[in-house]
Amino acid sequence: MDFANSPVQSGPHTPKLVRFSGNSRDFFGIWIVNLLLSIATLGIYSAWATVRTKQYFYNNTSIDGHRFEYLATPIQILTGRVIAALLLVAYMFCIHYFPIVGAALAISLTFLAPWFINQSFKFNMRMTRFRNIRFSFNGSYGGAFKVFVLLPILSVFTLYLLMPWVLKKIDEYLCNNIQFGDKPFATTLSTSTYFSAAVTTLLCSLVAIPLVLGGVFAVGGTLAGSSQVLFILIPAYFACIYLLKAIYQAMIRNHIFNSTSIDQVAELHSDLSPAKFAVVEVTNILAIAATLGFAYPWAKVRKAKILASASALTMLAGADNVFDTLDNAESSLGDEAATLFDIDVSLT
Template sequence: MTDATAPTSGETLTFGQTLKSSDFVGLGIKNGLLNIVTLGIYSFWAKTATRRSIWEKVSLNGEAFSYTGNGGELFRGFLLGMLALFAPYMAVVILTVINKLFMLLIFPLYIALIVALGAAVFMAFRYVAGRTRWRGNRFQLMGSPVKFGWSYLGCFLLFCVTLGWFAPAMSMRLSGKLWGSLSYGDKKLEWQRSAKENLYGPFTLAWLVGVAGYVGLIAMILSSMPTQPTGGVPDFAFIGRIYAFMLVYILAATLASAWYYAALMRAVVGAIRVDDARFAITVKAIDLIVLSLTNVLILIFSLGFLLPVVEARSARFVLSRLSSTGKVDLSNVRQAPPSSGADEGLADALGISTF
């Protein structure tokens, strides 16, 4: 049976990219040196320059994207975000000095912080969408960051109550609220999750490795406590064993979680719809492992200077594996309204890494 909502005419979406790591080496060195000279203040302009360089090398149906954000608005947004975060906490500290009963406000503030974390994710996504253009039209994210923040809080509480088992459902639920609220101009994307992708199978492996690591670390510490010297003199052999255990644990957790994150990527991309267009990404666990390990090595040996290279490699990784079937009618797309330039500030103030 033919879908009555499918467009009778339109175009198939074909993604392209000309991203080369060598093109971003100079940018990385420039950004790194200017960050040192400005004590990190240039990072907002560095992020903008990296995004603009990546966007212009990414195309859809042969036409490049463009990024219209600027470092000044990111910096101003960061200052506003810092003010919004720390003003309430400073007020509670001052009030607590006056009367200890005001300490009761600490718990509501922590709840508000989790809501703010969710709102920051939404606003950062909205900022990048609003500063991205294709064929002259900008993207937009509809909805309320406050509502998304409360949804984030609810998912976080369920994550804690279930000892992490709610993580796959949490990821899909929040991803749906983001991608399902995104539009290209006034052409709305849809979110329709398929039961085809099993997330809890690979997640179980990652969860078991994580639990085993915590149990092993606690057991190692408890078993070594009776043999520790008194007087505050550290047992360097014991510290060495802890570091070796943590290194093995991090490596094992990275390898085990790769299957889950690969499945999660396939599930998220596969749930996105635009008219009759469907999307898919061919990513396997080994692909993520190789990408992650090589990116980490690049950052370590370059002392972080080649961060733009890592971001370009990650973008190329996704785009080279992304495909689309079906058609979408883009003939009557109307321009979306501009978004706030301060949207990403709260995420920067919270230290949330955004692309």
């Protein structure tokens, strides 16, 4: 058979499953060596560690045989981290020793935050490539300021009752500003889904919290001694948080994916079962706690597999005709200017 003459067919209307091909054995080796070198170099290597981890997870996530790629270089990550660390030092120093300067700094950070968030998304999107096409993010300062600062502050005055709507606005802002090459993402989200997800999570908490507390007492726990609190109540608390977070996240993820399409390229699908995802998240967290962190690689791989297998894409006719807007010769000057800020100012 002659491979060479057949472009890979992206047959329309057949959903392609997302696949995660990583395994915990490979990732354990990467993780433990990353951790060791990060500590031994007092954090310098953590930039390389981040890049290797992301490359492992991106490259092992594939759609229809095409792997994602993570393009950032460790130096870019390190620069961003050093800047973030210096800002943190300055901020903590001011808070501790010059409270008034610290307060002024906190206020100016509120105004800087939208810019940082945009910058971070721009960076991370530009560093993601699929089928030789990079993603990009086009959010404006005004748009980010509205959804990340203005609306959350306003929702305080409604006693957070409007918070689900604010979260919807945030997700819409993020999704609608992403582009795959020259093709924009389009997402229309429904407010009622966000409210029902919030209510469902709330109802689950009314069931889960008494259940967990009952379980604690049933195994003979009392909340008297500090050792009891340390070894039973704190893990139970975290298990509850992860349980509720997973239920909410699964519902919202499904909704976002199923409401999103890339113009002429693909439609996204997700059918993540909230119950199954919650079980995975809670058992992951308990396993990590019980092994003092050593189950982390296994848990992370397990989560990636669950998420991938719940996702799919329907390729549309234009999937083979996307062009990378970032590699064009005429934009190289703009690229030069962009590289000056081509860093993700964050410690994470």
